[in-house]
């Protein structure tokens with residue numbers, strides 16, 4: 299066994315958001331040790347160049363300073379020396395997201411990808427990590443939440459932790475503060491639920507619900523669980539949402555109002571969203587952290603790592619996250635169908651689906667999905683949203699073709715057995731081939747489904763599939779900007795004329811509304827209005843975000859309206875046709891109760 303690389307991290311100056319990090323290397327590369335920081339964090343497919351936050355890096359050996367030179371944006375080269383070598387640097391940490399590092403007087407949080415340099419050539423060496431507490435008074439009651447294995451540290455304590463190698467070291471985020479801590483056991487595995495930030499949550503209820511989700515998923519893929527302990531690290535903020543999966547933990551951000559409070563009994567939409575997020579990240583423990591695309595074995599963290607399969611890793615995970623809430627009894631069939639209808643509505647309102655397949659969207663995630671601009675709605679498709687619809691259709695189609703004998707559950711279980719357990723990468727057509735195998739051979743209907751839904755850009759007639767499971771899919775006109783689908787029209791509703799654009803208040807709170815996106819082939823597009831134009835008057839009357847809908851409603855039944863808008867500082871006039879919105883809003887009705895179990899139940 300090679301010698302351990304010894305890291306240490308200290309929240310040195312929380313007010314300046316600076317961590318101090320050191321690395322001790324017993325046997326540095328005699329020809330000059332290379333050190334590098336990842337440019338991206340697995341699970342979030344964008345180059346983030348974490349090295350830009352590294353400050354004042356220095357090297358010493360036997361009390362002598364050693365020269366260090368930067369050789370590219372993320373790599374340093376240390377002059378040849380005997381060793382042991384000690385590297386010291388600071389990391390600026392002021393990114394309030396689950397992807398990087400954040401430090402102030404309220405907490406310290408980091409992902410290893412933001413703070414720990416890789417000792418090139420020794421990535422397979424075991425690592426030790428000393429986690430020290432900040433010296434400020436506010437840190438007196440701080441403790442440590444992480445799924446890293448304790449070496450000499452007590453659980454939740456400061457001290458030394460260990461990792462098998464560099465890849466392991468950077469896959470366990472660490473939260474340090476005076477957090478709320480709760481535990482539950484699922485299928486014999488200890489789970490910690492950590493809630494950081496000001497909150498009023500009924501933590502016992504959350505743990506009760508999470509236990510059901512975790513037990514379900516462990517049994518779904520088959521015991522034993524792939525982890526011996528799992529940690530949910532959650533930050534509560536005023537308004538936020540997000541999560542990132544790791545091999546034995548997840549980092550989540552949620553909105554305070556989404557968590558249930560003591561005494562509350564029904565499940566709010568916000569709490570459904572939170573449980574769906576937990577279910578999603580937990581499912582990744584299998585699907586993407588162990589069942590991985592071949593290009594992630596190993597991760598190439600110095601540059602983009604393309605895969606055409608994010609539709610499977612994110613889309614299938616997005617399908618099961620809510621479905622599992624239903625299978626665990628946390629949401630009713632009706633509530634589940636409402637979530638599916640809202641998701642289908644998002645797909646139908648995204649004309650970009652005609653320009654990009656979810657396989658292409660997966661491949662180009664780095665430069666398109668993660669770098670969305672005002673034209674994203676027209677140019678690209680989400681491998682999450684349409685990906686989850688594709689997964690649902692695949693599940694229904696396999697259940698239909700096999701008369702209820704085979705489902706997507708079996709595909710996931712096969713992927714776990716053949717790829718996840720053995721860490722064998724998933725190649726582009728492996729999933730398709732597993733589907734064929736499970737159905738007893740190549741199948742034209744399924745081949746057509748993959749060509750259309752995964753590799754193509756045309757809509758697939760899903761309503762015919764739903765019908766076979768007793769569910770009728772209806773598509774209606776949207777009522778207003780707040781209408782996200784999931785239910786039939788309200789009886790007293792009146793349709794608002796449609797501009798074909800999303801709007802926002804102007805930046806400086808002046809009158810007028812700013813166009814955020816202009817939908818391809820909508821009225822705004824056809825008359826020449828563009829994203830970022832500021833509409834100041836409709837039909838000669840001044841408008842603001844508050845009066846916009848009221849003014850549109852008055853023009854119902856007219857042929858066209860005159861719109862005045864500024865593009866930069868130039869006033870322009872447009873003639874916009876007045877028309878109804880397209881039918882892009884989905885809701886379901888259960889036509890035959892006896893058939894729906896054929897879809898929603900496990901096989």
Ligand code: ZN
Nearest residue numbers: 578582612615
């Ligand atoms: Zn995900």
